[in-house]
Amino acid sequence: MLTITNIKRPNSDQSESVTVENGAIKGWNIGELGQVIDGQGGTVAPALIELHAHLREPGQTEKEDLASGLAAAAAGGYGTVVSMPNTSPVVDDPAIVRMLIEKAEGLGFARLRPAAALTRGQKGEQLAELTYLKEAGAVMFTDDGRTNENARVLRLGLEYARSLGMVVSVHAEDASLRADGVMNEGPVSEELGLPGNPAAAEAARVARDLEIVAQTGARLHVQHLSTARALDLVREAKGRGLPVTCEVCPHHLTLTDEALRSFDAIYKVAPPLRTQADADHLLAGLLDGTVDCLATDHAPHTRAEKERDLLTAPSGIAYIELAFPLMWTRFGEQLGLERLLDLMTAAPARVMGWPTPTLEEGAPADLVVLDLETEREVNSAEFRSKAKFTPWAGETLRGWPTLTVVSGKVTFRREG
DSSP states (O other): OEEEEEEEOTTOOOOEEEEEETTEEEEESSOOOSEEEEEEEEEEEEOEEEEEEOOOTTTOTTTOOHHHHHHHHHHTTEEEEEEOSOSSSOSOSHHHHHHHHHHHHTTOSSEEEEEEOSBGGGOSSSBOOHHHHHHHTOOEEEOTTSOOOOHHHHHHHHHHHHHHTOEEEEOOOOHHHHTTOOEEOSHHHHHHTOOEEOHHHHHHHHHHHHHHHHHHOOOEEEOSOOOHHHHHHHHHHHHTTOOEEEEEOHHHHHOOGGGGGGOOGGGOOSSOOOOHHHHHHHHHHHHHTOSOEEOOOBOOOOHHHHTSOTTTSOOOOOOTTSHHHHHHHHHHHHHHHHHHHHHHTHHHHHHHTOOOOOOSTTSBOOEEEEESSOOEEOOGGGOSSSOOOOTTTTOEEOOEEEEEEETTEEEEEOOO
16 A cells, blocks of 8 residues: 655645545545655646557567666656567567466556567568457557558558557658658758658558548557658648547657757657647647647667667657656647646547556556656756667756656655
8 A cells, every 4th residue: 555645636735645546546635544754745647658668578578678668657656658569680580479468467567568560570461460460469550660652551450450449540641752861851951961751751641541441441550750741741630520639749749950050869759840830730739639648759779779870770760758857848838738747648548548647546546656847957967768869868847757657556666
């Protein structure tokens, strides 16, 4: 049994305590029972849910592994993480799904919910054994890390997933239009002499995939939208009643292609950082409800890889530990606490068809305590992730998680 004292519920100034037992919320203000932790006046909320993280296990553990990635997630306030299948080997075998779940359960950090590949080897040619992957514990099908170039295979995958009641998520980017682009195609890429990745690559693929959704009626989740045009296409599709959802990542809201003037590959991501106009449009989509949820696309690489030149360095930013502080500091006033928490808790659950996380008695005891006021400098050397570098190093942020509880057990507690 665990009691967290001196905490406030969102949008309340009243100091309360919550007691959890056997993995569930036992009650509020019922006394200091069991282990007692002082919440130090923080705001308690359901633990965050991440639908898009690369944990690199199996086969790429020099970048990240389950222990470091799930510890980083817990430090970021996350209770549940959906891991991507673009590992080595690819997560297209039910035995790998079971192995990942069993290993994660023994670590005591965030809860792992693996995504499995939609196609064998993520090659986009032949569907994986989707029924068996679901039975093994996979919660989503995706070839993320690769784009689905064969529209017929994607259609078959969507139809199969629909019969299983599963979500298919896609990296919506036309590979032929993207070509060898390493950053957003536009005035900055032309000035720097770097190959560009046009906004049309994303928009064209989103448009194609939405037509397949209209044909199949299957649920599609569009990952890491980065352009205004693609978001408008999703908005139009929702207006037609199509079962499509989408996510936006904090890095596409807080950084732009101007950062590539540094020629630092830490800013190289896929899809690339776009323009300020795109970022503003994405924020508007968060405000009007077009964007369903926030996700990080946590993508760790080794420092040596990211120190290569922009043409050869891999794409990706790892920052699951500071996603909430970054969003709260930059956009807390525009979004408000209730909307921001929804985008990172209940909204991802809705995308997946999971129960809505709440703070009610009897609800699962997945909780995070947030210090919304205290400013802390981003020190990437303290990251639990193996990727101990970040574009926001040295910035001062508010909203840091101080305590994370998953299934009634403490998975993270910030010192000091």
